Amino acid sequence: MTEFAVILLSAVLVNNYVLTKFLGICPFLGVSSKVETAMGMSFAVMFVMTLASTASWLVQQYILIPLDILYLQTIFFILIIASLVQFIEMMIHKTSPVLYQGLGIFLPLITTNCAVLGVALLNIQQDNTFITSALYGFGAAVGFALVLILFAGLRERIEHAPIPEAFKGSPISLITAGMMSLAFLGFSGLVKF
């Protein structure tokens, strides 16, 4: 039990994908201008990441290793991720057209989101079991969602601030992200593997 909690806490806070591993920066900066959109993106990424991490583990164990085709690992994983993304894209388009419009290009781009592929590959690297890889994937996604939503809140607040011309938009966002990253360093060493 403690082990699971440690995995979750580590993936969410200590080894946060965005702020300490610097994975998934593209959607982190791209869809963080509004909290609502960020929440939609978070749910999409949580869905894709958790499923991708379990599916890729299964594929690794039951297809790639038995058939000895590990060199096809990346292609298989990308295929899983792309299919999942396609699925969630259709779902969002149907259920919430406005969110679909708001996410725009960043929804299909989850496919190439390094955080998702990163989770799949790191699971293999860390020799996770089925349960722990599912937890790890979920934890990483929650961590991504957490910082994405926090960041979106911060960006919404500074949207109308009289920021100097040269720092408007991306520069101030990156500075803010940097500060968040520094703050998250406070968690370092919180849980030890």
Next chain:
Amino acid sequence: MLHTLLKSIQKSTRTFSGGIDPEMSKITAAAAIATSMQPQLYILPIKQHIGEACEPIVSVGDHVKWGQKIARSQGYVSVPVHSPTSGKVVKIEEHATPHPSGMGLPSIFIEPDGKDTRDKSLKPIKAYRDTDPTELRERLRLCGIAGLGGAVFPTFIKLLKDNRNPIETLILNGIECEPYLTNDHRLMIEKAKEIIIGIDIIMHMVGAKKAIIAIEDNKPNALEMMQETLEILSESFPDSTRIEVCQLPTRYPQGSEKQLIEVLTGKQVPAGKLPMHIGVICQNVGTSKAIHDAIIKGRPLTERIVTVSGDAVPRPGNMRVRLGTPMRFVFAQHGLETFDHVHLLHGGPMMGEKLKNADVPVVKSTNGLLAMHSTSMKEAHKSEQPCIRCGHCGVVCPVSLVPNLLADQCRNKQFEKAESYDLFDCIECGACSYVCPSNIPLVHYFRYGKGQLAQIGREQNFAHASKQRSEHRDDRIAREKEEKAAKRRVVREKHVAKADDDKTSAGKPDHDKTADHKTADEKKPKTTDKTIQKDKPSPKSPPGKASSGKVSS
């Protein structure tokens, strides 16, 4: 005795959330009510209440009597306007009103003849207890009574005996929490008997079980006076035991209806509901006196008590002023003649509005006229600095809003977000602006936001209606086209059959003629349709003169 004391202590500990304690400056508290002199000319705007405007029923040159109805109400939420004296109607035209926009309203100008002959068409109803409440309501409407606390909502609407919402408690608002203003204070001292009879009338009308007269503890003499009068009246007045006087600690904005109800009953008026839905109605003491005059004396509302004060007024005081008296004339009687570097406020300093000049008439909502030196106003309107989010505005907000976030949203035109943060629950009391260390005019932002949201709502309704009309038109055109085509087809078929019969080429012009005939036929119903339509919304005269056109028609 002990019991009542305990009760009043209990009551006074109860309070509303938020609120402030501004410098009260009630410098005219000891000044007895004087009576204003007759001005040269009365100016009576056709709308002095909240709701629909009235329509003048006198024309230029008419002689009117004191208390005669000169403009009748159009619509339910409206009360008529009465002449404040006897005299001659000299003109009817647009004139500035005490409104922050400085915009005008059609107004009736009356030149007094100095005789003050009363209009006696309304008979006093002395035996009001034996009179049907409906009749009393109609009397109040005819007498033009509107809430004299400042909101001027037609009183008769509130005094409805509704079996679904039985009224438990009548609250008489003698709080007067606005700084400077003392008109209610003086009225309670000088007209206590009339006020209490007014209360009895209201209780009879709505069937209230008890009444509470609420007075803040900075007016102990008014409190005493009310209690004494109640005791005196108790001999002739069996019901006076149901009326109690309640002292409340001084706090702004306790006089606001919803806050006062919370303090006295511990209940909150649910959003979107009225006090009557929780069995309470609230009336100002001035209104109570006006109700007394309307019922017992048969006199319409033609005068009110006005506090004339402020640090620029040489002889501040309270004055009985007839409605329509120009403010310049009122100020002149208190020694203020020139208005250079003086700010004029209509109402108190917390909720009143700045006037552009003194050439506007006293209306039903005029509870105070303040003249302030520029220097003392500067403090309030220093330049706005960035919000440091200290949260003091939220602490003092009597409705628990988050004013600083709301103001940001209004400034950045995020009106929908502001609405979701309950912008429309703001009562505009000004407590937030008062405490703001950054001097942000928060209330101004809220008013801006509310105005813009109302504008957006109007535009959306208009767009919706336009869309429907446009769709109807498209449908109609399509239908007409189809009908035309169908008729043409019928004609062509006939024509073909005819041509089959006699193979002459003379059929062609014939066909054209029938077609023309048909289309003309078809047009007819359409045009009649349109003329019928025309009658309903009644096309307006040239828009530039739209408002004045209303008057002459």
Next chain:
Amino acid sequence: MIHLSSPHMHGGDSIRMTMLSVIFALLPATIVSVYLFGWLAFLLITISMVTCLITEFISLRLMGRSASPIGDGSAALTGLLLALTLPAYLPWWMVILASVMAILLGKQLYGGLGYNLFNPALAARVILLISFPLNMTAWIIPMHVGTPVIDLYDFNACLNLLIFGPESLNRALDAITMASPLGHIKTEWSQGISVTNALRSYDYSYLDAFLGREAGSIGETSALALLLGGIYMLARHTISWHIPFTYLATVLILAAVFNLIDPAHYAPPLFHLLAGGLMLCAFFMATDPVSSPVTPMGQIVFGVGCGVLTWSIRTYGGYPEGAMFAVILMNCTVPLIDHYCRPRVYGR
């Protein structure tokens, strides 16, 4: 002429008054810091405040804005707060760097006063801690605590130390510094020594911690001085009780519960309360109005969050001190807290 709607009265509060009252509330802590760290503290505070003011002036001018906000005292306050969170000895250029960071990165780039997302002083301190961990955890032995290696009341010695470093006084940095209580129990614990033993070996006394006679950042040693300032601000309504009370209470409760479970691992509650920057953060950092929630409910959530994070990072984290990380982390959550913790509106 400005035509504004009602109200036409004002209570007379101003930003300047607010800032000055906070600076006034910091006076006891400042005096204690000078008493303990002598000229070093004085120089540190002076450099920091002056640099903050100059940076504010230059950045306002560069942005083409009026330099009048410099008079509102917020830059001076940031400088003072920053200095109070720093260890007594830092190379002079680090102090300047931190001050510039505080004003520039922490405040002016976001648009100046009122728009900053993070507490400027703490942001600068975090940047410094991550960048120069060695210097930022080397605590000079204060006066009146044990035997001082260098006389901090000697102006020349202090100036030398500040400008040329400890080598100029023929001392190693290690020789003139000592561990802070928090740092001490952390290192001891990592070597398998229980907290109780670690405290005993440190010769820890609650009274000394309360009065401030211990190693640490110059302004955060004396809980008493900070408490005085905090009470002053509470009495003046400069801050509300919500954040400091819930913050301290959360740390106290968490520490008490875990200390009961395992006294060998978890430090006692009073120790947590008096140690490190908790008092300073609770009264002066977490209550910074700009970077904390505005609603009472939000402030309670904020305070609890700060408390949980402070205790967790202190107990489990890699850094001995968690208060400033906790506040900066909670600063990130403020917009969301503001949105979700609004009070119930009248009649709704």
Next chain:
Amino acid sequence: MTYLLTTTAAFGAFTLFFAVILAIAGRVFKIEGNPIADNIESLLPQTQCGQCGFPGCKPYAGAVASGEAEVNQCVPGGERTMLQIADLMGVEPKTVEDEATAPMIAFVREDECIGCTLCIKACPVDAIVGAPKQYHTVITEHCTGCTLCVEPCPVDCIDMLIKPELLEHWSWPLPDTHRAQLAIERKGQHASHTS
């Protein structure tokens, strides 16, 4: 050889599996109509004026939704409508080139009107009434100020007048403090910056 075959087969089967799932999902989540276009249309002022280059508000909404039109082509809607559409579409706001004038309404000078009904036919919202050979009148409550009736009038008797402001509809303007001014300026800068 077998190795290659198994590899290919495994990959093929794997691909097929996902293809089937996606095909089913495609059926389940099939979308009818264009909900975005409807959303946009509800934001438009419905003047049907055609100043956007499309024959009405609905066609323009459809064009914006499908990406054929820019978000800043609605002149009567002004900046606010543009911002709302941009927000909905998730694109950067653009400045509205033509400044929207004060709300106008048409007014027929009745003594000059010849009763030709041409303006009635031109009005997209049926806001002009009148029978042939009789004076026509504009219903002020219904007029959207689109000016489409001005052109067809053979005797040029239709004026566009500024819509009168009503006291009831008056609202406080943004406070004229320095800070509020700054907010407006920033907005302008932002718009010009991104366009």
